[in-house]
Amino acid sequence: MTNSSSMPPELHSALEQELRMARLKKIEEYRARGKNPYPPSFECATTAGALQKEFESLEKGEETEIRTQIAGRIRSMRNSGMFIDLQDKDGKIQVFCHPDSLNADNFEELKLLDIGDIIGVRGRIRRTPRGELTLNAESFDILSKSLHPLPEKYHGLQDQETRYRQRYLDLIMNDETRNTLRKRAEIIQEIRSYLQAHGFLEVETPMLHPIPGGAAARPFKTHHNTLDMELYLRIAPELYLKRLIIGGLSDKVFEINRNFRNEGISTRHNPEFTMLELYQAYADYKDIMRLTENLVAHVLEKIFGTLILPMGDKMIDFTPPWAQESMCSLVQKHTGINFLEIKGAEEAQAAAQKIGIKVEASAGWGTVIEKVFEERVESHLIQPTHVTDYPLEISPLAKTHRLDGRLVERFETFINTWEIANAFSELNDPVEQQKRFDLQVKNRESGDSEAHHMDYDFLKALDYGMPPTGGLGIGIDRLVMLLTNSSSIRDVIAFPTLKHKA
Numbered sequence: 001m002t003n004s005s006s007m008p009p010e011l012h013s014a015l016e017q018e019l020r021m022a023r024l025k026k027i028e029e030y031r032a033r034g035k036n037p038y039p040p041s042f043e044c045a046t047t048a049g050a051l052q053k054e055f056e057s058l059e060k061g062e063e064t065e066i067r068t069q070i071a072g073r074i075r076s077m078r079n080s081g082m083f084i085d086l087q088d089k090d091g092k093i094q095v096f097c098h099p100d101s102l103n104a105d106n107f108e109e110l111k112l113l114d115i116g117d118i119i120g121v122r123g124r125i126r127r128t129p130r131g132e133l134t135l136n137a138e139s140f141d142i143l144s145k146s147l148h149p150l151p152e153k154y155h156g157l158q159d160q161e162t163r164y165r166q167r168y169l170d171l172i173m174n175d176e177t178r179n180t181l182r183k184r185a186e187i188i189q190e191i192r193s194y195l196q197a198h199g200f201l202e203v204e205t206p207m208l209h210p211i212p213g214g215a216a217a218r219p220f221k222t223h224h225n226t227l228d229m230e231l232y233l234r235i236a237p238e239l240y241l242k243r244l245i246i247g248g249l250s251d252k253v254f255e256i257n258r259n260f261r262n263e264g265i266s267t268r269h270n271p272e273f274t275m276l277e278l279y280q281a282y283a284d285y286k287d288i289m290r291l292t293e294n295l296v297a298h299v300l301e302k303i304f305g306t307l308i309l310p311m312g313d314k315m316i317d318f319t320p321p322w323a324q325e326s327m328c329s330l331v332q333k334h335t336g337i338n339f340l341e342i343k344g345a346e347e348a349q350a351a352a353q354k355i356g357i358k359v360e361a362s363a364g365w366g367t368v369i370e371k372v373f374e375e376r377v378e379s380h381l382i383q384p385t386h387v388t389d390y391p392l393e394i395s396p397l398a399k400t401h402r403l404d405g406r407l408v409e410r411f412e413t414f415i416n417t418w419e420i421a422n423a424f425s426e427l428n429d430p431v432e433q434q435k436r437f438d439l440q441v442k443n444r445e446s447g448d449s450e451a452h453h454m455d456y457d458f459l460k461a462l463d464y465g466m467p468p469t470g471g472l473g474i475g476i477d478r479l480v481m482l483l484t485n486s487s488s489i490r491d492v493i494a495f496p497t498l499k500h501k502a
Contacts, residue, residue: 050090
């Protein structure tokens, strides 16, 4: 260790730097005693949570001869270190440091400990007369010295900006943050387990695409130096997953994937996000509808043990089957306008404007319906609802509806006014798909930066024949928000994208 322990001044205030130097001096003293404040390992025999469960029946004042060793972070110290609250990954336990049990060297080293330090402790289990499960320390080691004081215990870390920028500190201080992000991991694991148990093969597709496709979105662009070519970060894995279905890798494939869209940021949008996307051959959107309900219900039953969860001041009932209604029917219910009786774009625009909804002069019949739906219907969709039969114009990758050529076989699932799932009977006619792509290219040329690109290789793949297929995309981040009653997407992503701090 060198004597120079300073850090760039912009990282620390004068007070923080002073406190840091004081703790560095304690490290030097600990080293002078022949100890390593950063040892390579420590053998933990158990955890605080496991001990609390194992000894929950231990009576007040009862002592045991059971010895164990545990490691964790010091969250509080009282009486010059005699009482230490130690926190690990699944709980807290009190550590009692008294000269009657603690070895003499360690007792002298109590003065070198600070709140935030990570220590390993060996000792004997007892319960205090006040009922606190306690480890009577016989020895301890500093495993990692905290050079910064933690936020004050009782007020914790409440500043949202600091919580998101210093997630490590948020995780140390806030049980709720740890629980939410652990729930996220459990939710993803249960999704994976359910799909694998139902015959789906997990696959991986590229994150660097020569042509951005699979969604209407603005991509991030990069450049590969060796190949001297532009590439795009994945906006969706759809067209690659369909290639796998065409190739016969499996009749059922899924990917839990990271996508990137160069668009706005809000409480429900992050430029980098996680999606579940799956495809099932010989299925249509109605089959996928049942799969969606059963998948989500399985996750709730496994993790929460109930199909009814709170969201804000509402209770959401996820019990299948969920409500199902067409987009045009919902629009008519909430506006009185039956767009299925309206023939063209101009008449549709006039109908929307009559109820106070502004639309672009270039908006087609389907785009107008979508706009009216967003402004007048979405806010009413609280309980899980499959909104079906979208206009073809806004669904370039979905199969034409078997009963109405203006529509497609598509549904989006809304819960608590949020769209969390999008599914199609997938378009597998290469001639029709090329016509749809041609229209999208015209839209791009007219200024729609989110319109689909032409993908000739995908069209060639379709020429070889893709079976009837149902596809589904579920936004993992929004689903986790719903299931953990989180109001912002930043609460369910460990490291959300943030604006550079001035």
